[in-house]
Each structure stands twice: as structure tokens, then as C-alpha cells.
Amino acid sequence: MEQLIGELKEHLIEELNLEEITPEDIDSEAPLFRDGLGLDSIDALEIILILEKYYGIKLSNSAEAKPIFYSVKTLAEYIMKNRK
Amino acid sequence: MKCYIDSVVVDSRIPADDIRELIPDALLRRRMSRLLRTAVATAVSCVGGVENIASLDAIITATGWGCLTDSERFLRNMISEDEQLLNPTPFIQSTFNTVGGIIALMGKNHCYNMTYVNRSHSFEDALLDSMIRVADGSSRNLLVGAFDEQTQSQYRIMERMGVFRSQSPGEGSVFVSILSEKSQSSLAQLVRLDFPGNSLNETEVLERYASSSASLLLFNSYRDKGLFPTASAHSFARAVELIRCGESEVVVYNEYLGATPAVSVVQCVG
Incomplete structure (x- = not known):
């Protein structure tokens, strides 16, 4: 799990162009959107692409995305359960 | 205008x-x-x-x-x-x-x-x-x-x-x-813009657009910034700088790769 979280942080930094942020700066349990990392709706689209591109996961129901995209940890848990 | x-x-x-x-x-x-x-x-x-x-x-x-x-x-x-x-x-x-x-x-x-x-x-x-x-x-x-x-x-x-x-x-x-209005910080005034429709030589540009013999003609120069479609904006910036340094009028002639030219005339603020 820790390895997946580290890998996910690297993908987020690279794909979302998070300037001046290192994996250590990202709190795994902090919110990704608004208060936490401050991501927005375009980033949500980018995260959907990360899930599909790197883990073969296609989100079929957008309504379920909110709790999954809450933090790096919730994303990693979802990937663990659903990766192909 | x-x-x-x-x-x-x-x-x-x-x-x-x-x-x-x-x-x-x-x-x-x-x-x-x-x-x-x-x-x-x-x-x-x-x-x-x-x-x-x-x-x-x-x-x-x-x-x-x-x-x-x-x-x-x-x-x-x-x-x-x-x-x-x-x-x-x-x-x-x-x-x-x-x-x-x-x-x-x-x-x-x-x-x-x-x-x-x-x-x-x-x-x-x-x-x-x-x-x-x-x-x-x-x-x-x-x-x-x-x-x-x-x-x-x-x-x-x-x-x-x-x-x-x-x-x-x-x-x-x-x-x-x-x-739209002159202010304390006005550097220059843009008094004329034209698209003459065909290439003009130096004499023709000055005859048509210069208001006096003191006018300076600035051809689009690609020497400093290289060639790109909006290079004339840099010539325009240069014209404003020349006005700020004391020129009374600068005519900027933009002709890019044989395209129809464009002319802008910049004057000092009277």
C-alpha cells in the first residue's frame, strides 16, 4: 500500500504539473480538492486518465468519484481493490 | 482618430x-x-x-x-x-x-x-x-x-x-x-494605421505617411527578434521608445514574407 501511495503521488505531481511539490509534501490523508492540495475540476479529469492509463481502471459511474478522489489514500485503496 | x-x-x-x-x-x-x-x-x-x-x-x-x-x-x-x-x-x-x-x-x-x-x-x-x-x-x-x-x-x-x-x-x-485620453504618463500617440494593399519603397512610404521631413521610417526588422508573424509589434515598441527618446514621428512599415503591408504612424504627445 505504501509503495502504491508513493507511486500515485509521483504520477499526480508529473501529470498535474504540481510545481515545487515533492511526494513528501503531499499528506496522504489530506483532501486533494479545495482545502488540501487545491486541485480543481480539470485535475479531476486528469486523475481519471491516471487511473485508466496506469492502472487500467475505468470509472463508469461519476457519482462514485467523490469519495474515491477525496485523498491519495482513498484513491490508493480504490486502486488496490480494482486494478487490472 | x-x-x-x-x-x-x-x-x-x-x-x-x-x-x-x-x-x-x-x-x-x-x-x-x-x-x-x-x-x-x-x-x-x-x-x-x-x-x-x-x-x-x-x-x-x-x-x-x-x-x-x-x-x-x-x-x-x-x-x-x-x-x-x-x-x-x-x-x-x-x-x-x-x-x-x-x-x-x-x-x-x-x-x-x-x-x-x-x-x-x-x-x-x-x-x-x-x-x-x-x-x-x-x-x-x-x-x-x-x-x-x-x-x-x-x-x-x-x-x-x-x-x-x-x-x-x-x-x-x-x-x-x-x-483614450492624454495623461501625464503618455509616451506617444498612435495617429494612423493603414493597409496600403501593395509593397511600397522607402520614398513611397514617407511620401504617403510622413507628416514632415523629420519623420523616421522603421522597417520591420527581423535582425534582433528573428522572423515571426507578430514581429511588427516589436518594431512598434521600438518606435514608441524612439519617440520617448526625442523623435517627433516614427512610421512603422510591416511587410512580412511578401504579405500585404501594414503601416502605423506614432507621434510624440503634443
């Missing part, structure tokens, strides 16, 4: 370190290509800071090529990802009006926002729009700018066409703050 030039900023005057201060929103900055960063930073510097964008009543931009880096990135992704899993950011930022849009978003300004993409006339068309808006009373405080970037693939295509046999490749951004 005339308007007053209050400030002119050329991208080369902005050190890379200042871009972070001029575009303080890290979330916005991180998605910007090199062109977007320099063009938007040049615009913000021209108006004197993000807080002054809100007072503009027209944002008019000009580009010949547009945001090539993001366009190429989007097209490459389409090919490499077989039209699946496409990253939205390069698509959003590939449009010609991205710079004008970002400036407006930064200042939360919903004013008139137009982008001219008319090859080598783009900058002069943006200037003409500003003059018309000033003349009919639609705008009093305008930001007009031009930007173009060179990419590897663009360079290769133009090189194959033989364009760079006599010219070097170029790119750059220039922004001009225009006011």
Missing part, C-alpha cells in the same frame, strides 16, 4: 524569476506553457500588476501562430494514445484566445475580449480595433498585445520552405497599454 500609448512592455525585459511574482496563482501557472507564461507576465507587467486588470475595458490580443506547443502536444497525444485518454489541458490551452482569456480570468474582468489571428496583420488589426473603440467611445483603457512562439516542428517546416535562408527564426511577446 488617435489614441495614447501609456506603457509598452517587451517580454525580454521580464526576467524569468519575475514571472512567479507577476502570475502569483501557482494553480494557474502550473498549466501554462512557456509562451503563456511570458505573454501573460508581459501583459500583467504592462498594466502594472494583476490588481489593475480589473480596470481595463478592452483586452485585445494578436497572434499569427497561436499556442503551438499546446496544439502540438494535444495532436501528439491524439496519435500516441489512439484518440483515447486525452489530457484536457493542452486542448484547453491550445486555442488562440488563451492568453486573452487568462488575463481576463486573473483580473475577473468580463470586458470586451478579442483575439486577432490574421497572419502578419494580427497586431495591426488589434491596434485598429483599439483605435475604433476609442473613437466611438466604447473603450477608454485598453490592453493590446501580440505573441508568437517558435517550436521545433514549426522551425523544421519553415526551414524546409526555405524561409530561414535569409532570416533567423524568432518569437516574442509585446503588450501595449492604450488610453
Whole structure:
């Protein structure tokens, strides 16, 4: 799990162009959107692409995305359960 | 029909370190290509800071090529990802009006926002729009700018066409703050714009556009900035600088790769 979280942080930094942020700066349990990392709706689209591109996961129901995209940890848990 | 030039900023005057201060929103900055960063930073510097964008009543931009880096990135992704899993950011930022849009978003300004993409006339068309808006009373405080970037693939295509046999490749951004009324800070006045329809030699340009024998003629020079469609904006900036240094009138003649020329006449503020 820790390895997946580290890998996910690297993908987020690279794909979302998070300037001046290192994996250590990202709190795994902090919110990704608004208060936490401050991501927005375009980033949500980018995260959907990360899930599909790197883990073969296609989100079929957008309504379920909110709790999954809450933090790096919730994303990693979802990937663990659903990766192909 | 005339308007007053209050400030002119050329991208080369902005050190890379200042871009972070001029575009303080890290979330916005991180998605910007090199062109977007320099063009938007040049615009913000021209108006004197993000807080002054809100007072503009027209944002008019000009580009010949547009945001090539993001366009190429989007097209490459389409090919490499077989039209699946496409990253939205390069698509959003590939449009010609991205710079004008970002400036407006930064200042939360919903004013008139137009982008001219008319090859080598783009900058002069943006200037003409500003003059018309000033003349009919639609705008009093305008930001007009031009930007173009060179990419590897663009360079290769133009090189194959033989364009760079006599010219070097170029790119750059220039922004001009225009006011309808003369102010203490007015640097020069733009008094005339014309598109003569056919090439003119030096004598013909001066006969047709110079108001006196003291007028200086400035041909579009690609020596300093290289060749790109909105290079004439840099000649315009040079003209304003010459007026600031004491010239009474400068006629800028823009003829790009045999295209129909454009002429702008800048005078000192009387």
C-alpha cells in the first residue's frame, strides 16, 4: 500500500504539473480538492486518465468519484481493490 | 482618430524569476506553457500588476501562430494514445484566445475580449480595433498585445520552405497599454494605421505617411527578434521608445514574407 501511495503521488505531481511539490509534501490523508492540495475540476479529469492509463481502471459511474478522489489514500485503496 | 500609448512592455525585459511574482496563482501557472507564461507576465507587467486588470475595458490580443506547443502536444497525444485518454489541458490551452482569456480570468474582468489571428496583420488589426473603440467611445483603457512562439516542428517546416535562408527564426511577446485620453504618463500617440494593399519603397512610404521631413521610417526588422508573424509589434515598441527618446514621428512599415503591408504612424504627445 505504501509503495502504491508513493507511486500515485509521483504520477499526480508529473501529470498535474504540481510545481515545487515533492511526494513528501503531499499528506496522504489530506483532501486533494479545495482545502488540501487545491486541485480543481480539470485535475479531476486528469486523475481519471491516471487511473485508466496506469492502472487500467475505468470509472463508469461519476457519482462514485467523490469519495474515491477525496485523498491519495482513498484513491490508493480504490486502486488496490480494482486494478487490472 | 488617435489614441495614447501609456506603457509598452517587451517580454525580454521580464526576467524569468519575475514571472512567479507577476502570475502569483501557482494553480494557474502550473498549466501554462512557456509562451503563456511570458505573454501573460508581459501583459500583467504592462498594466502594472494583476490588481489593475480589473480596470481595463478592452483586452485585445494578436497572434499569427497561436499556442503551438499546446496544439502540438494535444495532436501528439491524439496519435500516441489512439484518440483515447486525452489530457484536457493542452486542448484547453491550445486555442488562440488563451492568453486573452487568462488575463481576463486573473483580473475577473468580463470586458470586451478579442483575439486577432490574421497572419502578419494580427497586431495591426488589434491596434485598429483599439483605435475604433476609442473613437466611438466604447473603450477608454485598453490592453493590446501580440505573441508568437517558435517550436521545433514549426522551425523544421519553415526551414524546409526555405524561409530561414535569409532570416533567423524568432518569437516574442509585446503588450501595449492604450488610453483614450492624454495623461501625464503618455509616451506617444498612435495617429494612423493603414493597409496600403501593395509593397511600397522607402520614398513611397514617407511620401504617403510622413507628416514632415523629420519623420523616421522603421522597417520591420527581423535582425534582433528573428522572423515571426507578430514581429511588427516589436518594431512598434521600438518606435514608441524612439519617440520617448526625442523623435517627433516614427512610421512603422510591416511587410512580412511578401504579405500585404501594414503601416502605423506614432507621434510624440503634443
